[in-house]
Amino acid sequence: MINVFPRESASTWLGLIETTPSLVFDPEICRRQWNELSSALPRVTLYYAVKSNPYPGLLQTVANEGGCFDVASAAEIKMLEHEGIHASRMIHTHPIKTDTEIEKAVAAGVNTFVVDNVDELWKLIPYRHSIRVMLRLSFIAPDAPIDLSRKFGAPQQDALSILDVANDSGIRVDGLCFHVGSQAATANTHADALGVCLDLCEQIRDEGLPEILRIDIGGGFPAHYTGESVNLDAFCHPIREVLKRVPEHLEILAEPGRVISAPSMALVCRVVGRAKRRDGWWFYLDDGVYGAQSGRLFDGMQYRMSVFTSSDELSPCVFAGPTCDSIDELGRYPEFPILNMNDVIVFHEMGAYSLASATQFNGIAPPAVVTRALPELRQGYGHLV
Numbered sequence: 001m002i003n004v005f006p007r008e009s010a011s012t013w014l015g016l017i018e019t020t021p022s023l024v025f026d027p028e029i030c031r032r033q034w035n036e037l038s039s040a041l042p043r044v045t046l047y048y049a050v051k052s053n054p055y056p057g058l059l060q061t062v063a064n065e066g067g068c069f070d071v072a073s074a075a076e077i078k079m080l081e082h083e084g085i086h087a088s089r090m091i092h093t094h095p096i097k098t099d100t101e102i103e104k105a106v107a108a109g110v111n112t113f114v115v116d117n118v119d120e121l122w123k124l125i126p127y128r129h130s131i132r133v134m135l136r137l138s139f140i141a142p143d144a145p146i147d148l149s150r151k152f153g154a155p156q157q158d159a160l161s162i163l164d165v166a167n168d169s170g171i172r173v174d175g176l177c178f179h180v181g182s183q184a185a186t187a188n189t190h191a192d193a194l195g196v197c198l199d200l201c202e203q204i205r206d207e208g209l210p211e212i213l214r215i216d217i218g219g220g221f222p223a224h225y226t227g228e229s230v231n232l233d234a235f236c237h238p239i240r241e242v243l244k245r246v247p248e249h250l251e252i253l254a255e256p257g258r259v260i261s262a263p264s265m266a267l268v269c270r271v272v273g274r275a276k277r278r279d280g281w282w283f284y285l286d287d288g289v290y291g292a293q294s295g296r297l298f299d300g301m302q303y304r305m306s307v308f309t310s311s312d313e314l315s316p317c318v319f320a321g322p323t324c325d326s327i328d329e330l331g332r333y334p335e336f337p338i339l340n341m342n343d344v345i346v347f348h349e350m351g352a353y354s355l356a357s358a359t360q361f362n363g364i365a366p367p368a369v370v371t372r373a374l375p376e377l378r379q380g381y382g383h384l385v
Contacts, residue, residue: 001226001304001305002304002305002306002307003304003305003306003307003377004307004309004337005306005307005308005309006308006309006310007308007309007310007340007343007344008308009308010308010343010344012375013266013268013308013344013346013375014268014344016268016370016372016375017268017368017370017372018368018370019368020268020269020270020286020287020344021267021268021269021270021285021286021287021291021292021367021368022267022268022367022368022369022370023265023266023267023268023292023350023351023354023355023367023368023369023370024265024266024267024268024369024370024371024372024374025055025057025058025264025265025351025369025370025371025372026264026265026371026372026373026374027057027058027061027264027371028373029263029264029374030058030061030062030260030261030263030264031061031065033232033259033260033263033264034046034048034061034062034065034067034260035065036232036233037221037232037236037256037259037260038065039232039233040232040233040235040236040240041236041239041240041243041252041254042240042243043243043246043252044217044243044252044253044254045068045251045252045253045254046067046068046253046254046255046256047067047068047069047070047090047091047216047253047254047255047256048062048067048068048069048070048255048256048257048260049070049219049255049256049257050069050070050071050072050076050079050080051070051072051076051257051353051356052257052258052260052261052262052351052352052353052356053257053261053264053265053351053352053353053354053355053356054076054079054355054356055265055351055355055369056079056082056083057369057371058260058261058264058351059079059080059083059085060083062260063083063084063085063089067089068089068090068091069085069089069090069091070090070091070093070255070257071090071091071092071093071105071110072092072093072094073094073101074101074104074105074108077090077092077104077105077108077110078108081108086109087108087109087110087111088109090110090112091110091112091113091114091134091216091253092105092110092112092113092114093114093134093136093177093216093255094114095114095115095116095117095120095136095152095153096116096120096152097113097120097123099123102123102124102127106127106130106131111130111131111132112131112132112133112134112175113131113132113133113134114133114134114135114136114177115133115134115135115136115162115166115173116135116136116137116138116152116153116154117154117162118162118165121133121162121165121166121169121171122169124171125169125170125171128169128170128171128172129170131172132172132174132175133166133171133172133173133174133175134173134174134175134176134177134214134216135154135159135162135163135166135173135175135176135177136152136153136154136176136177136178136179137153137154137155137156137159137176137177137178137193137196137197138152138153138154138155138156138178139153139156139178139180139189139192139193139196140180140181140189141180141181141184141186141188141189141190141220142189143184143185143186143188143189146181146182146183146299152179153178153179156196156200159176159200159204160203160204160207160209163204163207163209163210164207164209167209167210172210173210174210174211174212174213174214175212175213175214175215175216176197176200176201176212176214176215176216177215177216177217177218177253178193178197178216178217178218179218179219179220179255180193180218180220181220182219182220182257182258182299183220183222183223183225183258183299184220184221184222185222186235186238187221187235187236187237187238187239188238190217190218190220190238190239191238191239191241191242193217194215194217194239194242194243194252195242195245197212197215198215198242198245198246200212201215201250212250213249213250213251214250214251214252214253215246215250215251215252215253216252216253216254216255217239217252217253217254218254218255219254219255219256219257219258219259221235221236221254221256221258221259222235222258222259223258223259223262223263223349223352224263224349225262225301225302225303225304225349226304230259232259257352258352258353261351261352262349262350262351262352263349263351264351265349265350265351265354265355265369266346266347266348266349266350266374267287267292267293267303267346267347267350267354267367268344268345268346269285269286269287269344269345269346269347270285270286270342270343270344270345271283271284271285271339271340271341271342271343271344271345272284272285272286272322272341272342273341274339274340274341277318279316279318279332280315280316280317280318281315281316281317281318281336281338281339282317282318282319282320283317283318283319283320283339284320284321284322285319285320285321285322285330285345286322287321287322287367288320288321288322288323288328288329288330289321289327289328289329289330290321290323290325290328290358290359290361290362290364291321291322291358291359291364291366291367292347292350292354292355292358292366292367293321293330293347293350293354294353294354294357294358294359295352295353295354295357296330296331297327298353298357299353302331303347303348303349303350304347304348304349305345305346305347305348306345306346306348306377307337307339307343307344307345308343308344308345308346309337309339309340309343310340311337311338311339311340311343312337313337313338314335314336314337314338315335315336315338316332316333316334316335316336317332317333317336317338317339318331318332318333319331319332319333319345322362322364323361323362323364324362325361325362348377355367355369
């Protein structure tokens with residue numbers, strides 16, 4: 001969705017920043033998302049996925065809400081330690097780890113790890129007396145555009161055999177976990193997978209294997225890139241129905257990332273170049289796919305835009321980033337105002353997998369980040385699709 005505003009209206013955004021491109025972080029929106037998801041998932045302990053966005057202000061906001069953290073590397077552990085967050089609030093959920101990575105995490109005080117295959121178990125044997133382990137299973141959500149059960153996750157039919165090997169090796173596997181995929185359209189697969197895990201808990205007990213004490217339902221909770229707000233209470237309803245089956249002694253965890261981070265940031269850019277070419281006008285912005293907009297390549301994301309221009313003449317156009325690389329393209333539109341130099345573009349829902357994956361390609365620095373309240377969105381005088 002694209003909204004067009006008068007050029008002078010950009011002052012509302014430019015007044016928040018010192019330079020473009022800049023990401024604007026709003027801690028109040030982060031808090032709101034955290035609390036809405038917490039209310040929608042009673043009895044579920046939330047572990048924020050640091051990989052989604054490791055901005056210190058965001059980490060501190062989650063910490064201040066009493067949140068816990070899902071890490072996937074020793075570097076992420078250090079980021080949290082730098083913010084004064086103790087390792088007791090962290091779980092390490094990367095299913096594949098180097099020996100050095102495990103050693104550093106254990107030394108930092110992290111005591112929960114994830115495996116999804118027998119070979120990964122061998123790496124944990126030296127630490128078996130001081131750690132807890134969760135077995136990750138594969139569940140694929142057909143309505144999640146980003147599949148996270150192809151690269152990771154044991155087949156469900158292999159669960160008992162892996163748990164048997166772990167038990168024989170003296171490794172304490174007391175949890176099951178899964179991740180159905182990112183940006184899921186519904187929570188139906190979350191609910192189905194939780195139900196399967198509950199049934200598996202009974203099978204594990206019947207086999208005489210150590211009891212399962214926790215189930216981690218992963219992430220996948222969506223952000224509203226299309227402009228339509230996600231009702232998290234309604235989205236999580238299928239999960240809550242299955243939670244009614246959960247015994248009192250069984251802890252339920254979740255790993256929200258995008259749903260917390262995406263709405264909390266907006267990206268403010270300028271047109272730094274333009275040229276009329278065979279396929280229409282090309283507008284070059286001071287941020288692109290090597291900066292905060294890598295999600296266009298990795299996740300197929302299309303971000304909502306607010307365009308501030310005095311132009312009313314329309315033409316086919318292409319948006320591109322600032323690097324000297326042809327892949328740095330941001331979208332093509334059959335009809336768009338012919339923008340002028342220094343016109344401002346604001347991209348919304350930019351907090352997830354943007355700052356985290358930004359690069360220094362061509363020596364161009366990622367966007368700066370400032371902490372400010374985001375302006376309330378208004379409807380423009382036109383909509384373009």
